[in-house]
Amino acid sequence: MTVALVPEVDLSAVVAEQPDPLVFATVSGAHLYGFPSRDSDVDLRGVHLLPVEGLIGLREPEETRSRMWDRDGVEMDLVTHDLRKFVRLMLRRNGYVLEQLLSPLVAHTSEAHAGLVSLAPHVLTAHHAHHYRGFAATQWRLFEKSEELKPLLYTFRALLTGIHLMRAGEVQAHLPTLVGEVAEAPAYVPELIAAKETAEHGPAEVDLARVRRDVEALHGVLDAAQAASGLGDAPGAHDALHDFVVRTRLERTPRTARTS
Structure with a gap:
């Protein structure tokens, strides 16, 4: 784990407690921006991966999860989005989610995280x-x-x-x-x-x-x-991101569930 700015909190334990697998979790907010205070809270942001049945059934999917609590004397602020929602936010002119994705303060990563990072430059626009x-x-x-x-x-x-x-x-x-x-x-x-x-x-x-x-x-x-600016007017990675979301979801779905 590369997060050295918040040694009071075991962020790997926070990641392990999440109900669905995380594609990534990074620290955002003042720690990322380079001006944390002694009493700054820890803004943990990331992407979770809902199972297929969580998206196609009758229940509303938990596309966004948010929680604030005190852990080891530090105020924690955790927000994660399901991968599909996060990618949709990437395709808008939303710099905030790109900062989360590209944050060097990494609490959890994966191959899917690396894949998403590689696609990030293609969604940047002048807008x-x-x-x-x-x-x-x-x-x-x-x-x-x-x-x-x-x-x-x-x-x-x-x-x-x-x-x-x-x-x-x-x-x-x-x-x-x-x-x-x-x-x-x-x-x-x-x-x-x-x-x-x-x-x-x-x-x-x-x-x-x-x-x-x-x-x-x-x-x-x-x-x-x-x-x-030399940046374009529209993101150029829509199809690639669509394929990425489908592929990542299927890879996390048991083969028996896909073929039954």
């Missing part, structure tokens, strides 16, 4: 900029209301991820890395990251006028990066 633009706007409104550091960092993270994606065709969610990759990133962002280490909901001690100008400028940079 993913809308996801990051919208997410940044939502976090900015939260910042204006609360003046807390967390939503401000989320604002910068979303804008810089979007800019980098439009330019490099790569999903990069780690804010300290993005500061080095995106030339227009404000020079004071590392100081904000360091300040968040002590408290999850601490105030943002910043020049509000300056921060507002910088956020507005980054929106303009994102707009320009989208206009100049």
Whole structure:
């Protein structure tokens, strides 16, 4: 397991407790973004694989499972989607699920996970900029209301991820890395990251006028990066992902059940 940022929790045990096999489970949220606090919760995200009868019977399938609880003194937030639903989300302009899929903080992986990762570049489009633009706007409104550091960092993270994606065709969610990759990133962002280490909901001690100008400028940079992006207008992996979902589901279904 490559997750070293949350040593207080045995994530492999959490994975083993799930009712259906997991294709993958990764850590998202502040740990992935590079600015966890001492009291940050652990956002575990992944894909579960329902049996065929769970999809074709009369009962509504559990396509999404969500649970929050305290484990070993750490707040856990677990969300998994069935493979079919997750792939459908991938085919939309949903950067969030791609960040989960491509997260380097891996609690559980599989051959199917690797296969899904290999298809991820083919679903990237210039329209993913809308996801990051919208997410940044939502976090900015939260910042204006609360003046807390967390939503401000989320604002910068979303804008810089979007800019980098439009330019490099790569999903990069780690804010300290993005500061080095995106030339227009404000020079004071590392100081904000360091300040968040002590408290999850601490105030943002910043020049509000300056921060507002910088956020507005980054929106303009994102707009320009989208206009100049070499990414296409539509995902190009629909058929390949369809085949992948069918193949993965059948491989997990006992042969006797398929031939009876």
